[in-house]
Amino acid sequence: MAKDLMEIIAYSDNEYTSTTGDTCTVQINPASYTHEHTIEYNKFQPVGSPGTSVWYKGTPPEKVSFDIYFDATGAVSTSSLFASQTPVADQIDSFKEVCFTYNGSIHEPNYLIISWGTLVFKCKLTSMNISYTLFQSDGTPLRAKLTVAFEGAISADDIASEADNQSPDLTHMVVVKEGDTLPLICYKIYGDSSYYPEVAAYNNVLNFRDIEPGTTLYFPPLK
Numbered sequence: 001m002a003k004d005l006m007e008i009i010a011y012s013d014n015e016y017t018s019t020t021g022d023t024c025t026v027q028i029n030p031a032s033y034t035h036e037h038t039i040e041y042n043k044f045q046p047v048g049s050p051g052t053s054v055w056y057k058g059t060p061p062e063k064v065s066f067d068i069y070f071d072a073t074g075a076v077s078t079s080s081l082f083a084s085q086t087p088v089a090d091q092i093d094s095f096k097e098v099c100f101t102y103n104g105s106i107h108e109p110n111y112l113i114i115s116w117g118t119l120v121f122k123c124k125l126t127s128m129n130i131s132y133t134l135f136q137s138d139g140t141p142l143r144a145k146l147t148v149a150f151e152g153a154i155s156a157d158d159i160a161s162e163a164d165n166q167s168p169d170l171t172h173m174v175v176v177k178e179g180d181t182l183p184l185i186c187y188k189i190y191g192d193s194s195y196y197p198e199v200a201a202y203n204n205v206l207n208f209r210d211i212e213p214g215t216t217l218y219f220p221p222l223k
Helices: 088-099 156-163 182-190 193-202
Strands: 007-011 019-025 033-036 040-044 053-058 063-071 111-116 119-135 141-152 172-175 216-219
Touching: 007 088, 019 088, 033 119, 063 088, 063 119, 088 119, 088 141, 172 182, 182 193, 182 216, 193 216
Parallel strands: none
Antiparallel strands: 007 019, 007 111, 033 063, 040 053, 063 141, 111 119, 119 141, 172 216
């Protein structure tokens, strides 16, 4: 049944509350997928030192990649939105409309949720390579493999919630809300409002008294 097939749902916001109405249910499930997790570190090795010091730099977004196939030979029995003899070019265009095409209403491609089995991944498409593997005698493609990669894309609030950082010796990311002031946020994070000039300079803020709500600010570790 269709619910057993991988589904990709398009959204217009990184809170994933507003669907665009566009979805793509694959014709054939991937044989496998790769879910990449990485951690980045700054490394420093003093001259003459036998070892290297390592400091945590950050955790990049997770990545998911896999291959999917589109077939127009009629040999594939499917309950996806693609009929078994829908031209491969049309199937790829439908996939691109959901995942790749620039959405003029949000000025960027869609946000996506990939849903399949235990995988529920909030993301954006980062790359797509198309290999055509079977053709009619006139060169019309009958089968294609798409190698696709997605990168996690969640809101700043979700990032902060997942991190749950409390210590002033860590870098904090804060989205300014109505009524927030830079000295007040500094007090909440550092326990001292007097750090606001350093934070303003760190974020290239020229007028700390006039910071628009929704602005993302970074609060560096205390020295």
